[in-house]
Amino acid sequence: MDFSLTEEHLMAQQMVRDFAHNEIYPTIKEWDRKQQLNPIVLPRMAELGILGINIPVRYGGQGFDYLTLALVCEELERVDTPLRVIMSVHMGLNSMSVLQWGTEEQKQRFLVPQAKGEKYAAFGLTEPNAGSDVAAMSSTARREGDVYILNGEKMWISLATKAHHILVFAKTDPHANPPHSGITAFMITDDMKGVTSGDIHDKLGVRAGSTGWVAMQDVEVPVENRIGEEGEGFYIAMAALDNGRYTVGAGAVGLIRACLEDSIKYAHSRETFGKPIAKHQLVQQKIAFMQQWYDASKLLIMKAGWLKNIGQRNTRETSVAKWYATDMSVQAALEAIQIHGAYGFSDEYDVERYLRNGKGAVIYEGTSEIHQLMQAGYALGFREDRPLRCELPAYDPEFWQN
Amino acid sequence: MHVVVLTKSTPDTAAKVSVEGGTVTWKEAMVLNPWDEYAVTEAVLLKEAHKVKATVMTLGKEEHGEALKQGIAIGCDQGIRIWDDGLEGHDSLLYARSVAAAVQKLGDASLVIFGKEFSDTNTDQHVYQVARKLGWTVLGSVAKILEIDFGAGTIKVERLLEQGKQIVTSKLPVVIAVLKDINEPKYPSFIGIRKASKADIPVWGLADLGVDAGSLKTKVTALAEPPKREGEVEMITGDSAAQIAATLADKLLEDKVL
Amino acid sequence: MIFVWLEHFNGSLVQASRESLGFAKSLGDSVTGLVFGQGVDGVVSEAFHYGADKVIKAEDATLETFRAEPYIALLAKLVQDHNPTYVMAAATVRGRETLSGAAADVDGALLHDVVDAKVEGGKLVATRAIYSGKVVATEAVVGDGPQFVTLRSRAFKALESDSSRSGDVSTAAPVLSEDQIATKVESFEASVGTVSLTDAAIIVSGGRGVGGPEGFAPIRELAAVLGGAVGASRATVDAGWIPYVHQVGQTGKVVSPDLYIACGISGAIQHQAGMRSSKIIVAINKDAEAPIFKIARYGVVGDLFEVVPALTEALKARLGK
Numbered sequence: 001m002d003f004s005l006t007e008e009h010l011m012a013q014q015m016v017r018d019f020a021h022n023e024i025y026p027t028i029k030e031w032d033r034k035q036q037l038n039p040i041v042l043p044r045m046a047e048l049g050i051l052g053i054n055i056p057v058r059y060g061g062q063g064f065d066y067l068t069l070a071l072v073c074e075e076l077e078r079v080d081t082p083l084r085v086i087m088s089v090h091m092g093l094n095s096m097s098v099l100q101w102g103t104e105e106q107k108q109r110f111l112v113p114q115a116k117g118e119k120y121a122a123f124g125l126t127e128p129n130a131g132s133d134v135a136a137m138s139s140t141a142r143r144e145g146d147v148y149i150l151n152g153e154k155m156w157i158s159l160a161t162k163a164h165h166i167l168v169f170a171k172t173d174p175h176a177n178p179p180h181s182g183i184t185a186f187m188i189t190d191d192m193k194g195v196t197s198g199d200i201h202d203k204l205g206v207r208a209g210s211t212g213w214v215a216m217q218d219v220e221v222p223v224e225n226r227i228g229e230e231g232e233g234f235y236i237a238m239a240a241l242d243n244g245r246y247t248v249g250a251g252a253v254g255l256i257r258a259c260l261e262d263s264i265k266y267a268h269s270r271e272t273f274g275k276p277i278a279k280h281q282l283v284q285q286k287i288a289f290m291q292q293w294y295d296a297s298k299l300l301i302m303k304a305g306w307l308k309n310i311g312q313r314n315t316r317e318t319s320v321a322k323w324y325a326t327d328m329s330v331q332a333a334l335e336a337i338q339i340h341g342a343y344g345f346s347d348e349y350d351v352e353r354y355l356r357n358g359k360g361a362v363i364y365e366g367t368s369e370i371h372q373l374m375q376a377g378y379a380l381g382f383r384e385d386r387p388l389r390c391e392l393p394a395y396d397p398e399f400w401q402n
Numbered sequence: 403m404h405v406v407v408l409t410k411s412t413p414d415t416a417a418k419v420s421v422e423g424g425t426v427t428w429k430e431a432m433v434l435n436p437w438d439e440y441a442v443t444e445a446v447l448l449k450e451a452h453k454v455k456a457t458v459m460t461l462g463k464e465e466h467g468e469a470l471k472q473g474i475a476i477g478c479d480q481g482i483r484i485w486d487d488g489l490e491g492h493d494s495l496l497y498a499r500s501v502a503a504a505v506q507k508l509g510d511a512s513l514v515i516f517g518k519e520f521s522d523t524n525t526d527q528h529v530y531q532v533a534r535k536l537g538w539t540v541l542g543s544v545a546k547i548l549e550i551d552f553g554a555g556t557i558k559v560e561r562l563l564e565q566g567k568q569i570v571t572s573k574l575p576v577v578i579a580v581l582k583d584i585n586e587p588k589y590p591s592f593i594g595i596r597k598a599s600k601a602d603i604p605v606w607g608l609a610d611l612g613v614d615a616g617s618l619k620t621k622v623t624a625l626a627e628p629p630k631r632e633g634e635v636e637m638i639t640g641d642s643a644a645q646i647a648a649t650l651a652d653k654l655l656e657d658k659v660l
Numbered sequence: 661m662i663f664v665w666l667e668h669f670n671g672s673l674v675q676a677s678r679e680s681l682g683f684a685k686s687l688g689d690s691v692t693g694l695v696f697g698q699g700v701d702g703v704v705s706e707a708f709h710y711g712a713d714k715v716i717k718a719e720d721a722t723l724e725t726f727r728a729e730p731y732i733a734l735l736a737k738l739v740q741d742h743n744p745t746y747v748m749a750a751a752t753v754r755g756r757e758t759l760s761g762a763a764a765d766v767d768g769a770l771l772h773d774v775v776d777a778k779v780e781g782g783k784l785v786a787t788r789a790i791y792s793g794k795v796v797a798t799e800a801v802v803g804d805g806p807q808f809v810t811l812r813s814r815a816f817k818a819l820e821s822d823s824s825r826s827g828d829v830s831t832a833a834p835v836l837s838e839d840q841i842a843t844k845v846e847s848f849e850a851s852v853g854t855v856s857l858t859d860a861a862i863i864v865s866g867g868r869g870v871g872g873p874e875g876f877a878p879i880r881e882l883a884a885v886l887g888g889a890v891g892a893s894r895a896t897v898d899a900g901w902i903p904y905v906h907q908v909g910q911t912g913k914v915v916s917p918d919l920y921i922a923c924g925i926s927g928a929i930q931h932q933a934g935m936r937s938s939k940i941i942v943a944i945n946k947d948a949e950a951p952i953f954k955i956a957r958y959g960v961v962g963d964l965f966e967v968v969p970a971l972t973e974a975l976k977a978r979l980g981k
Contacts, residue, residue, distance in 0.1 A: 413791070415910050415911075415933070419791045526773075527763070564674070567849045569845070569847045582904055647967060654942070657940055
């Protein structure tokens with residue numbers, strides 16, 4: 001067993017850390033208050049190659065492994081959650097799905113510009129009335145010759161108004177039994193007639209991010225934009241979540257680290273009863289727990305990343321990592337605020353934002369309750385993973401870097 | 403055509419440096435000397451704009467190889483480390499002779515770039531001394547390269563002096579030292595990071611350079627921490643800004659610093 | 661014999677060079693000032709007023725404005741011809757280039773940018789700040805030959821000017837002719853109406869707390885009333901609120917004024933590196949926990965936009981302005 005990171009991993013981690021700290025952190029409060037995505041974020045992440053970090057060089061990416069993706073997400077969310085959310089939808093949910101399920105032609109057409117950051121990508125699964133219950137979706141896709149006609153509305157879509165490519169799911173067979181077998185995946189583009197989108201404001205957290213809705217009215221989608229087979233959409237969506245959840249969990253590791261680092265700094269500088277609060281045992285206990293949560297979350301995430309690297313199915317491991325890391329990030333944010341006292345309750349310090357941002361992640365990409373059901377299902381033998389027609393390819397340095 | 407940038411690893415600027423047992427110590431990681439972020443970036447920008455080769459070089463022990471890797475990750479073509487046991491405790495003259503010999507060994511270099519100073523030793527004399535040992539012109543305190551033509555062998559720069567800005571032209575080859583606002587430092591690229599992690603960095607010793615270490619002219623004889631000034635603060639309070647200001651103004655007058 | 665290379669600007673000696681003369685004079689040996697330029701008689705007289713016993717002047721069109729090549733070549737030649745024990749200059753941009761270069765040419769020992777110096781057994785021993793002021797190093801000359809030293813601005817005391825002093829002036833010819841000098845000065849643009857940070861006895865600095873470019877207005881007013889310079893933290897420079905020339909800190913200027921007033925500056929270790937040797941530090945900050953208070957002599961917890969203008973008024977009244 002080898003826990004060491006390579007020089008490549010460490011340098012990539014440092015580079016993303018410097019970018020987030022130097023360019024994004026100084027104005028983060030301003031954008032959080034404005035409830036807007038800082039306009040430099042996407043272009044800079046594109047320019048620096050972050051948007052293609054773990055996509056093979058031959059498909060326009062940087063050719064790094066899946067572990068690097070987790071390290072990048074940790075560094076981004078250490079500074080602000082919306083940065084990591086971009087990786088979740090652009091990379092985890094969309095680009096990696098194309099890498100896994102797309103034809104060579106689709107990889108050239110969609111993945112290459114996405115990995116180069118020329119096109120931004122999003123993921124449209126959730127609907128106003130269908131969240132955890134994916135099969136209850138009401139979007140439809142009707143085939144007419146060489147096109148599908150898509151109708152429906154997608155809700156809580158990150159980058160809804162920023163993305164050029166959106167991987168959406170709709171029912172090609174609304175009467176299929178079981179219902180999920182009638183779902184099909186399509187790549188729609190923002191310039192297609194009948195596609196409209198808007199932002200959703202006044203969220204509790206992730207306020208400096210872009211979250212919105214996408215409506216499709218009689219949108220003509222060429223057959224070549226169908227990802228996978230008809231009726232394969234549910235499996236594609238679930239496989240996408242294995243990757244999206246991985247980035248969410250990795251980000252939560254960064255959020256716990258943010259809580260821990262900020263709390264340590266404050267505990268050393270703030271004095272009560274004639275000594276730094278770091279010397280008070282009840283403060284120490286909180287710090288100790290945060291350290292434990294950070295270490296455990298990181299190990300779970302890195303194990304999931306290792307499984308991805310060697311090409312093994314990791315639905316269960318990713319689920320438990322995402323569940324644990326996000327739950328603990330909320331816990332860590334609560335404790336960080338407690339350590340900061342009244343200052344933590346105000347936006348003079350960052351910790352209140354950590355709590356608002358962290359709360360979203362125990363809801364999206366599988367609520368904590370869904371993950372509990374999944375883990376119970378695996379343990380009790382009610383659930384098992386069957387091989388997929390297309391598995392996420394194992395990380396092969398030769399293929400990735402050349 | 404060849405641009406050479408000199409660099410070294412220094413403690414992170416936020417590092418808590420202390421003196422223990424007569425040596426300087428710190429716990430934090432080493433980073434690229436902060437001024438060299440600008441020097442390395444300038445070399446890479448010139449490389450990209452003028453299709454010249456960029457080499458990043460250091461004189462130092464193995465830990466300074468990290469600065470070279472960082473330089474390659476940012477975009478330099480290759481790294482070269484100069485080291486030899488005979489360089490232990492070197493002074494600026496020995497540094498200058500060794501680096502000048504290494505630059506000459508490259509054969510086709512026409513521009514050497516330094517950051518304003520090394521932030522650990524807080525020295526910059528090596529910049530001018532390398533130039534003299536090369537027999538090249540030196541332009542320190544460069545705030546902007548306004549024009550450079552490697553073919554014609556000319557350069558025009560803006561220098562920042564204490565009293566204002568000086569615009570000068572000169573002929574290549576030249577040694578320059580760059581200031582902070584010369585560019586926006588580049589981050590390493592991911593492709594550069596991969597190249598750096600695989601890079602094989604040669605080490606040139608005194609024999610390779612044909613340099614005789616000779617005897618030192620200066621040496622460091624003692625190291626100490628500066629006197630602490632913590633704990634002397636007197637907080638000025640009052641019912642209004644005007645009252646606080648009045649108290650403070652009186653104290654400053656008493657201290658005779660106005 | 662001690663050589664002091666003298667820097668001048670607009671027909672007068674720069675303050676740091678007066679300080680160099682003061683230090684040279686304190687060593688008890690005969691002090692020869694070196695003045696390079698064109699039309700420098702005023703500077704030569706001033707050199708005597710501040711302590712020079714003799715002056716060697718070199719006047720030529722090639723020396724009219726500072727350029728490293730002719731200045732270094734000429735200094736190296738004079739050192740070879742006269743064999744002084746010590747060669748000194750202020751550690752300014754020009755002084756650093758000239759002395760470092762000449763020391764390399766004659767393979768002389770160089771102690772650079774020192775804050776204190778003395779002579780022990782005929783060799784210079786100096787202290788210098790290293791690791792951005794976090795460590796003080798003692799460095800000594802151990803080899804033979806001329807000993808060069810550059811002196812940090814404001815670290816040494818100039819003598820009171822004595823206009824009755826004068827002395828022998830000899831002349832030297834330049835070493836390089838114009839066609840041997842690659843560098844040509846195209847133009848010079850003096851910074852107007854501002855006091856240079858490194859020379860300033862008083863610095864008023866603004867940090868992130870000023871909130872934007874306009875926030876420097878009260879800082880500038882206070883600096884103007886005190887005849888001081890305006891400094892800034894890295895954050896404000898990076899945000900584009902004020903030009904880089906004002907930056908104090910690790911990647912800016914290292915200053916040691918008599919009075920440093922830090923307004924809305926939290927006092928990151930990198931900023932402290934540039935100003936912690938100031939004689940008196942005043943910190944004005946909203947955040948009582950800001951690290952700047954740890955190194956300050958006086959602290960005010962409050963809004964700089966109230967405190968600084970009030971301080972400006974209070975000082976105006978007391979200084980009779």
